[in-house]
Amino acid sequence: MIFKLFPNCASYIRNFSETGSPLAADIITSFQLWNAKKFDECRAIILLDVMKIPYTQIVKGDIYGSEQTFLDAISSFVTCLQYRHCTGVKCPLPPISNVYPSKDFVIRSPRMLEVIYSGKTSSALCDGCKTPNCETSFNWPTTGCPPFFMYSIAHGTGTTAVEGDVMPKHTIMGKKYSLFAYTVKSGDHFYAVLNYKGKKYVYDGMNADEILSFRSAPPGHKLSTVWCTLDD
Numbered sequence: 001m002i003f004k005l006f007p008n009c010a011s012y013i014r015n016f017s018e019t020g021s022p023l024a025a026d027i028i029t030s031f032q033l034w035n036a037k038k039f040d041e042c043r044a045i046i047l048l049d050v051m052k053i054p055y056t057q058i059v060k061g062d063i064y065g066s067e068q069t070f071l072d073a074i075s076s077f078v079t080c081l082q083y084r085h086c087t088g089v090k091c092p093l094p095p096i097s098n099v100y101p102s103k104d105f106v107i108r109s110p111r112m113l114e115v116i117y118s119g120k121t122s123s124a125l126c127d128g129c130k131t132p133n134c135e136t137s138f139n140w141p142t143t144g145c146p147p148f149f150m151y152s153i154a155h156g157t158g159t160t161a162v163e164g165d166v167m168p169k170h171t172i173m174g175k176k177y178s179l180f181a182y183t184v185k186s187g188d189h190f191y192a193v194l195n196y197k198g199k200k201y202v203y204d205g206m207n208a209d210e211i212l213s214f215r216s217a218p219p220g221h222k223l224s225t226v227w228c229t230l231d232d
């Protein structure tokens with residue numbers, strides 16, 4: 001939907017495709033199939049080529065955890081840099097590393113996002129050598145920030161992040177993003193809620209004749225992922 005509704009997001013993914021990203025090419029092909037209402041072929045590309053789920057597993061209907069598998073698969077679209085200043089003499093971690101927010105961090109609550117990606121330096125026990133006061137900060141790569149950003153919310157025991165907890169505006173490493181969509185988990189079932197031009201639309205499955213059914217989301221369901229788009 002981000003691809004369909006936001007021209008800057010579509011051209012961003014087209015640029016990836018033009019520089020030889022098979023992932024971006026598969027995503028573009030899947031949208032062309034979707035537009036042509038070839039939903040089965042669209043789904044096949046997403047499951048087999050993008051998410052790389054083995055065919056035998058799909059036939060069994062075992063696609064548990066597939067939302068995170070999808071976020072992992074497309075994580076290279078949204079990257080940032082992690083800077084680390086560790087005083088440990090044998091620290092195995094590099095001073096600068098690439099981070100894929102949708103894959104590398106699962107966040108307990110939307111508020112945590114702005115803390116992690118504040119751009120400020122934080123100090124903690126080093127993940128690599130356990131030296132105290134290892135200083136880390138995040139920033140966008142020199143190529144700039146992406147036109148969209150997505151992150152995963154931890155679900156499981158003790159997590160209570162619900163749709164009312166997600167902020168309409170996010171500041172991520174100094175850039176303003178607006179909430180576009182979130183997925184909600186209800187038991188074993190997931191659906192997406194899109195926020196577009198002041199209205200909420202629930203999207204629940206690719207089989208529907210109508211791609212978007214306009215209805216309100218039931219309250220209290222747990223958040224699963226959040227998608228934002230860059231403000232102008």
Ligand SMILES: [Zn+2]
Binds near residue numbers: 091
């Ligand atoms: Zn270290």
